Amino acid sequence: MIRATLLLCALAASAQDWKAVEEETMRHFQTLVRFDTSDPPGKELPAAEYLKKVLEAEGIEVKTFAVNKDRPNIVARLKGTGKKRPLLIMGHTDTVNVDPKKWTHPPYGAVRDGGYVYGRGTLDDKDNVVAALMSILLLKRSGQPVDRDVIFLAESGEEGHTRVGIQFMVGAHFNEIEAEYCIAEGWGGLRQNGQLKYVGVATTEKIPYRATLISRGPAGHGSKPLLTNSLVHLSAAISKVANYRPPLRMNDTTRAYFERLATVSAPEDAARYNALFDPARTAQVQDYLQANEPGHYSMLRTSISPTIVQGGIRNNVIPSESQAALDIRLAPGEDGPQFLQTLRDLINDPQVELVRAVADIRPAGPPSPLNNEAFRVIEAAGRAVYPGVPTIPTMMTGATDMANLRAKGVQCYGIGPAVDDEDTAKGFGPHSDQERILEAELHKFVKYHYEIVKNLAN
Numbered sequence: 001m002i003r004a005t006l007l008l009c010a011l012a013a014s015a016q017d018w019k020a021v022e023e024e025t026m027r028h029f030q031t032l033v034r035f036d037t038s039d040p041p042g043k044e045l046p047a048a049e050y051l052k053k054v055l056e057a058e059g060i061e062v063k064t065f066a067v068n069k070d071r072p073n074i075v076a077r078l079k080g081t082g083k084k085r086p087l088l089i090m091g092h093t094d095t096v097n098v099d100p101k102k103w104t105h106p107p108y109g110a111v112r113d114g115g116y117v118y119g120r121g122t123l124d125d126k127d128n129v130v131a132a133l134m135s136i137l138l139l140k141r142s143g144q145p146v147d148r149d150v151i152f153l154a155e156s157g158e159e160g161h162t163r164v165g166i167q168f169m170v171g172a173h174f175n176e177i178e179a180e181y182c183i184a185e186g187w188g189g190l191r192q193n194g195q196l197k198y199v200g201v202a203t204t205e206k207i208p209y210r211a212t213l214i215s216r217g218p219a220g221h222g223s224k225p226l227l228t229n230s231l232v233h234l235s236a237a238i239s240k241v242a243n244y245r246p247p248l249r250m251n252d253t254t255r256a257y258f259e260r261l262a263t264v265s266a267p268e269d270a271a272r273y274n275a276l277f278d279p280a281r282t283a284q285v286q287d288y289l290q291a292n293e294p295g296h297y298s299m300l301r302t303s304i305s306p307t308i309v310q311g312g313i314r315n316n317v318i319p320s321e322s323q324a325a326l327d328i329r330l331a332p333g334e335d336g337p338q339f340l341q342t343l344r345d346l347i348n349d350p351q352v353e354l355v356r357a358v359a360d361i362r363p364a365g366p367p368s369p370l371n372n373e374a375f376r377v378i379e380a381a382g383r384a385v386y387p388g389v390p391t392i393p394t395m396m397t398g399a400t401d402m403a404n405l406r407a408k409g410v411q412c413y414g415i416g417p418a419v420d421d422e423d424t425a426k427g428f429g430p431h432s433d434q435e436r437i438l439e440a441e442l443h444k445f446v447k448y449h450y451e452i453v454k455n456l457a458n
């Protein structure tokens with residue numbers, strides 16, 4: 001009886017507290033969005049200084065690490081008993097660039113309108129920065145002893161300049177962020193027609209493995225066609241690799257993804273996702289996905305997209321060299337050098353060379369498990385904050401800073417706020433012409449994030 005009364009008091013108090021938490025979240029969020037941290041050039045300094053000030057005001061010690069003083073990374077640590085290894089919570093303070101002409105509201109205005117906050121970084125990634133900030137603040141204020149250190153990292157340079165961000169932190173200061181688990185940007189809830197369908201958690205991602213096709217042959221006069229024309233050989237090679245279907249390569253995450261997605265999909269889609277596992281029907285389903293759901297098709301295998309073609313100097317000269325860039329994304333477990341060899345055998349042309357382009361910045365690492373404490377806690381937080389929908393592990397086809405951490409043995413889980421599926425097509429997604437977040441979903445995300453951090457820390 002006493003316990004029940006106490007519980008009711010706690011619930012009543014927490015409902016009231018959440019109102020204050022929402023106001024505070026919105027204040028920090030709008031402030032962060034209003035710093036123009038577009039990258040390049042980055043200039044994350046004011047955002048980092050603001051976060052530092054907020055954390056220090058709560059008595060949380062903050063350290064700054066920077067390759068370039070305008071582009072600092074900040075690390076704050078809440079000490080635990082040390083019974084368990086640390087938990088890292090992180091977000092990046094830089095954003096991609098904007099074309100201001102495309103914006104209805106100013107891109108760094110953080111304008112609230114019709115239930116949304118508009119601005120660059122609202123979905124990528126100041127939402128994760130503010131959620132991680134609120135989680136560490138709330139945990140500190142709760143006064144609860146925690147079993148593991150909770151480390152907050154606001155990093156710079158995620159949008160293509162990881163040299164000043166995660167590469168630097170992992171390479172030079174790994175001891176400051178070393179953790180058993182990390183929570184970072186990734187997937188999130190997916191809404192269709194305003195209805196939440198599922199909550200996605202990114203547990204692995206494809207690894208970029210860029211390569212270049214180089215075709216060579218004698219130069220000549222355009223009036224005398226040559227069988228050895230480097231452009232002709234290049235185009236044949238491009239078409240061979242682009243039409244190649246690498247073998248199906250599923251992992252625990254993608255298997256669970258399609259199985260669980262089927263449970264919340266329309267009957268026709270569900271039948272297709274289930275048929276992926278049926279040897280008699282899988283090829284047909286893959287054809288369908290390739291034409292209609294390219295993101296899903298890419299989740300099934302290593303993928304190749306030719307992206308840049310270069311060659312030729314003038315209309316009447318047969319060029320002696322031409323090149324094409326290939327954006328290859330390895331499925332987890334794929335051996336890069338061996339994969340390139342497979343492509344060379346397929347091209348089978350002594351005039352065409354396939355070489356690895358500049359070393360990629362994303363090392364390969366094992367997928368984060370689905371059967372551990374972290375994933376169970378994340379699923380439980382999903383049930384608490386987003387009742388009635390499943391948590392679905394996902395594989396990102398794009399690359400994130402989690403790759404650098406997974407390669408060092410940190411088990412990373414990528415989360416985010418729920419978004420409307422339709423909103424991306426309207427041009428309001430991450431990296432889109434405009435960007436916006438649903439206010440209600442930002443607040444739910446903070447709750448979800450804190451639920452995960454609190455329960456993983458204790």
Ligand SMILES: [Zn+2]
Pocket residue numbers: 092124125158185
């Ligand atoms: Zn991002």
